[in-house]
Amino acid sequence: DALEEIGDQCFLDCKGFYGELKLPGHLKKLGVGAFKGCSNLTGNLVIPQSLTYIPTSAFEGCWLGGNLQLHNGIGAIGESAFANNGFKGEIILPKDLRSIPNRCFYNNDFSGQLKLPEFLGSIGERAFAYNWRLMGVLKIPEGVENIAPGAFAQCRSLEGVIIPASMESIGAESGNQTDGGAFQNCSGLGSIVCEGTMPAYVQSGAFDGVSKDNFTLEVPESAVHQYQAASGWCDFKRIAAHHELVCRPSVACALNSQHKQTLTINAEGEWEVASKPDWCDVTPSSGTHKTEVTLTVKSMAKGSANREGKVVFRLKKKDYTHECSVSQYNYEYAEDQWLTLQKATKGNNGGINIVVLGDGFNAKDIADGSYLRSVKQEVEYFFGIEPYKTYRNYFNVYTAFPLSTETGVGTVNTIRYNRFNTTFTGGVGLKADYDEVFDYALGAPTVSAANLDQTLIIVVPNSTDYGGICQMWESGAAIAFCPLSTYEYPFDTRGVVQHEAGGHGFGKLGDEYIYHNAFIDACGCSCCPHADELRAYLAMGWYENLSLTGKMHSVGWSHLIYDDRYSDIVDIFEGGYMHSRGVFRSEQNSCMNNDIPYYSTISRQSIVKRIKRYAGETFSFEDFVKNDKRDVATATRSTMRNDSRTAHTYQHAPVVHKGSPLKKRMSKRKK
Structure with a gap:
């Protein structure tokens, strides 16, 4: 721990190292390529407070795969320092970082919203390329003048970009590279706001793969015509003035039954509903500044065709609009309807209850059958291991159809409007509105206050991350969060369910890792x-x-x-x-x-x-x-x-809460 310096290429290509890499707490200097190519290291990486500069290729190709913890004392990072590591969770960048060099965080698994440091000056080539789980709106700080080729290429879950007035150029490489454009194949982009009155120079291919006719490019009112004529920007089919008019969330969905949803309108002045589908109602239909409105999607007959429409909000006297997309899908089951997947045939108490609930599944996910398939697969995985396989007939298994406004789950920096507010907690584990989950589960056919502490609740977040966790109560109640992991065996969905739900949630077993x-x-x-x-x-x-x-x-x-x-x-x-x-x-x-x-x-x-x-x-x-x-x-x-x-x-250790969730619910009801 007293070691202060590790030299250039000291452990270069030491593929025989395995396990977690723990840097000494007093490390002051790290050499170029010090751990480059140590591809069998695994786990988290914590940079000690004493180390303020991360050199070129220091950890390139280590494939650590855990979380990366950087501290605010880091002043500079070299090229490819953390490239090809598979780091997951959210990345919190040092607040005083001025430059993000070429390939610095290339090809990782970072998720959540990327918040760039306030005083950042440059973003290098392919700096964040292939971090496809990054989501939300990316705000480029004022002061950044150039975005290099491939900087955010293949970040297909990004939803929006805000480009500052300081921006001078957005780069791309010539040729057929799949990651040569600054925002190449960022197919999830649905919003770009440019704050500059002078359009930045956009090189050909910078926005290849972005749907340029699906959303409005928002620019200063005085600069609309300049953007419409500027190279690169003129490819966007809809360019309009940017005003403050936002509807949150800007999507809504429903199944056949009537669905009510609260929207928040935030406007710079008076607003009104300019148009809406005849199968939707909005109350109130006008207001000023910030207002809550109720959107009602009317019921439709079973067997009807799916329908889509837009509720258009308009700023009065400014002819500026914002849309809320509304969709309704036909499905055999209604929102919140309970479905019995299995009925117990053994035992003296009517069966042991398992309730499986998805979160982050919108109406489309439910109507196309992917939700119910995921739930049924989780159930089969749960019972696909002994002794649950032999004792399966002791269990009742129920599911329902909790509808989420948006698909997916949130993170520390990113909100997802889902039914139970399931969110990743800084990349480590998951949490939700536990009271809401327990209240919902009490609606299952044989679940009651008397047996809730013996009921296993499995929440299936609509996420492909591994990060499952079990929230447990001393009374015996448990909520096992089991995402739809796409990682390799044995860390796939099956591994998550059997470890978190079967091991912790019901079995009350401890971690052996x-x-x-x-x-x-x-x-x-x-x-x-x-x-x-x-x-x-x-x-x-x-x-x-x-x-x-x-x-x-x-x-x-x-x-x-x-x-x-x-x-x-x-x-x-x-x-x-x-x-x-x-x-x-x-x-x-x-x-x-x-x-x-x-x-x-x-x-x-x-x-x-x-x-x-x-x-x-x-x-x-x-x-x-x-x-x-x-x-x-x-x-x-x-x-x-x-x-x-x-x-x-x-793997994340279970979180054990005091007492019983029933006591908390009863006290809340008394209040």
Whole structure:
């Protein structure tokens, strides 16, 4: 930790390194290409406060895949410093950064809204190219004069760009490159606002792949004709003066049933509804400055054709408009209608409830069937692993059709108008309006206040990120957030569901992965409370797959170690609950370690005990053994690494809340 300097190319192409890279806390100087090509490193990267300059290619091609944490003391970054790393989550740039050089953040997985530093002066070639998860409106700071070729190429989820008056040129390379234009193939762009009265020079190809006839290019009123004649800008079919008139959200959708939605109009003066479809009502139809209005989409008969239209708001006396796009889709199920996917046939209490709810699915996602397919797939993944496969008949499974205004989920910097306000929290984990989720789940056929704490709720965010997490309550209630992960096995959607929902949410199992190459702090000091946490959860009857002792006859699975039916695989292995030492697990691999489709034997036993208790039946160990099915081949095989990612990169420990969500709801109702 006292190391202050790492020289040029010190660890160049050391592909034998694996695991998380932790830089020394007193590092002051880092050489060019110091870790370039260390392609088997994984996890987060934290730049220490003492390091203020990141040189050229310092971490290029490491494929770390975790989160990147930069501090405000960083004054400069070299070319390709973080290129080809697969970093995910939001990127928070140092506030005093003046330049973002060529390929600096090329080919990563950053998500959320990109906020550029206020005093930024230049953006280099392909600086953010291929960060396709970046979303929202990108505001280029005043003072930036040039955007280099390919700077934001292939950032196809960007929704808007604000170009400052200081902008002089927007670049592109000649030839057939797919990333040569500054905004090439940014197909999601639906808004460009230019603040300059003098059009910036746009090189040919800078906006290739942007739908230039689908939205209005907004420019200063005095400069409309200049933009209409300027090279590059004249390709945009609609160019008009920019005024302050915004409708949020600017989209609305509905299924067949009547749907009401609140819109906020923010105007620089008086506004009115200029036009609307005859199947929509807007109340009030006029106002001044900021006003809330109610948009009502009228019901349509089942079997009708889908319909689309626009509610057009207009600034009075200025002939300036803003549109809210409205769509309505025909579907066999109504908004918020409950659907029983499975009815329990075993147990004494009418079945154990699982409620699966999507968030960030709009009417189109629901009507084209992708929502219900995703929900059903999550259910099959949940029951595709033992012991849930054998004990499936103990469960009721319900879903409904909660309609979101927009598709997708938000981030710290980006709002998505979805049903339960599901959002990523700075790239690590997910949260939502938990009260809203619990209230909604109580509408399921057999879910009640009496069994809510024994009901598993699975929320399926409409996102392809891995970042699942389980929000748990001491009473037993749980909401498992399981995104539609597109990462490679075993970190695909199946791995997320089985780890978060089956492992944490229902099974109350603890994480077995290792983040820290250190002892778990058994003394309970404030800097590392993990030992006390684990001790508390064990006392609650949770996390039975872990132990703070390594003594053969003291671990919770000692009866399995000496049982001939399990002794070939069950033993004592050190490492778990984020620490490599001082905490113990029963088997080498499991779903709680690396997301493979296999729960350890003690985990399966713990899950079956919970199933029996919730079902009002008595647990018997011999009965468990009789019905137990184990997959030793899965338990002992290594995980694939095609994606250069590991569970260490993306798994997030559950968040445990005090008490029961019911108490909070009751107190709110009394108030």
